[in-house]
Amino acid sequence: MLLVLGYSNVNAQDENNPWQITLGINAVDAYPSGDGAPFSETIFSKFVDVDNWNVLPSLSTISVSKYVGDGFSFGLAGSLNKIENWGEDANGDAISVGDLSYYGIDGTVKYNFLPGKTIDPYLGIGGGYTWVDEVGAGTLNGTLGLNIWFSDNIGFTLQSAYKHAFEDYLQTHFQHTAGISIKFGGTDTDGDGIYDKDDACPDVAGLAAFNGCPDSDGDGIEDSKDDCPNEAGLAEMNGCPDSDGDGVADKDDNCPTVAGLKALAGCPDADGDGVTDADDACVNTAGPAANKGCPWPDTDGDGVLDKDDKCPDVKGTVANNGCPEVTEEIQKTLNEYAKTILFDTGKSTIKAQSEEVLGDIIGILKEYPTAKFTVEGHTDSVGSEKLNQRLSDSRANSVKEYLINNGIDAFRLSALGYGESKPIDSNKTRAGRANNRRVEINLAK
Structure with missing residues (x-):
């Protein structure tokens, strides 16, 4: 007995x-x-x-x-x-x-x-x-x-x-x-066979190995020290499971069934570019996160990546952030066209026959989408200096407005009149005065 x-x-x-x-x-x-x-x-x-x-x-x-x-x-x-x-x-x-x-x-x-x-x-x-x-x-x-x-x-x-x-x-x-x-005469409130005096958890049934405290999931780690008390896990994971064995507890693992990297919350990164495979549009080719894990393209082949290329669809130069640079030859061509813009006598109204040349100018400006230009107006010395200054301002602004109304961004253009102050020929002859009455379109420095 x-x-x-x-x-x-x-x-x-x-x-x-x-x-x-x-x-x-x-x-x-x-x-x-x-x-x-x-x-x-x-x-x-x-x-x-x-x-x-x-x-x-x-x-x-x-x-x-x-x-x-x-x-x-x-x-x-x-x-x-x-x-x-x-x-x-x-x-x-x-x-x-x-x-x-x-x-x-x-x-x-x-x-x-x-x-x-x-x-x-x-x-x-x-x-x-x-x-x-x-x-x-x-x-x-x-x-x-x-x-x-x-x-x-x-x-x-x-x-x-x-x-x-x-x-x-x-x-x-x-x-x-x-x-x-x-x-x-001993008291065992929770009935776990461990008296309250020696029971660290007197109100909850537990195990003698843990001084009367419970181990609900039976993983050998008492609940108070177990980060996952209701799910059997590993001691090195503070009692939490690691299903894929990647060293990241399932509760913290965004990819708990596939081994991955701690730095990526347990998700894999096949190409090692720091972008998880699930978010990587180029899983096997390394690329930046900003481009969804793919390498940056260079669409126009000018040596400037699209992310840095201010003109990604137009071949340019590295020095000009991937945009084409306005050469002296282009600058000369612009002014040859600009000289042929005609106005009504003594007015800033552009004559209809100038529309063709203005179209050519617009075509050139669109080839250099980041370049800024100044539309300059000039007159001969006939008439008062004050009147000539006002007329040159008006004609420069008239050309500027025409260009803006036909597709050129306003922030790329400025207008300035010089009156009779910058002649390129003699004002004593008819031909010289004709040359001095002109519009120039110059690259802004």
Whole structure:
């Protein structure tokens, strides 16, 4: 029965189970106490001679004690017996005294040498009162005992007490007891077999390995230290799983079923360009993230990548950010066309026959979409200087507005009149004055 009650768990927990009750039998023996003299030659003589023992073959002793800490406990015991033999005669034969009743009540302070261990010896001292045939006397008791614990709660106790009587009519004697001991009184709120005193999680059922704290997913990591307490995982992942084995826990892995890189939250990058395969439009060719993982193209083949090319569809130069540069030859052509723009006499109105040349100018300007130009107006010296200045401003702005209205961005053009201040020929001849009346379109510096 004792084996069934828990032989596998052999540590008595006095701190957790402070109460102990012992039920058993007792044997009373008067002979080895010294024939009335405490230190006579018969002291402990025939200590284990059971022929002199008086044993009541039934439940005859009960004790209750409470552990108070540091190995000490205090208890009370009650016992009864039937005395048939009381010492020996000169021939060494037991002295029969008939059938006397024996009652005892004793209090003892005990010190356990190995509390909490399977083998738990103890010493005790105390006192009590004993009646033999209804005649009682006080006693001073010394106790030596041994607990053998089969589980946290069940054990076997052997004890021998020396009871020194203070009255002559009660002989000093020994009382031996043997019985079953039961520990109780410990609190285990969560019912996990670990008492609250030692339970780090007293309100939640757990495991002894974790001081009573739970491991819900059974991965060997207690819940309080487990980042994924409901999903079995790895110690190096703080209890979280890593399904693809890439060193990134599934909870942090954007691609939990495919091995990837920590830097990319567990997703793969086949071409090593820092763009995950799922977002990479060119999975096997490295390219920048700004271009979805593909290399930047150079559509016009001018050596300037489209991302840096201000004219990606028109071949240009590196120095001009991928746009074509206006050469001296182009500049000369523009002004040859501009010189032929005709206006009504004394006015800024452009004559209809100039539309063709203006179309040619517009075509050239569109070939250089980032270049900026200044439309300059000039006159001859006929008339007042003030009038000529106003006329040149007006004609320059008239040409500028025409160009804007026909597809040239306004931010690329400015207009400026110089009047008669910059002649290119003599104003004394008809041909010279005709040359001086002109419009120029020059690259803005």
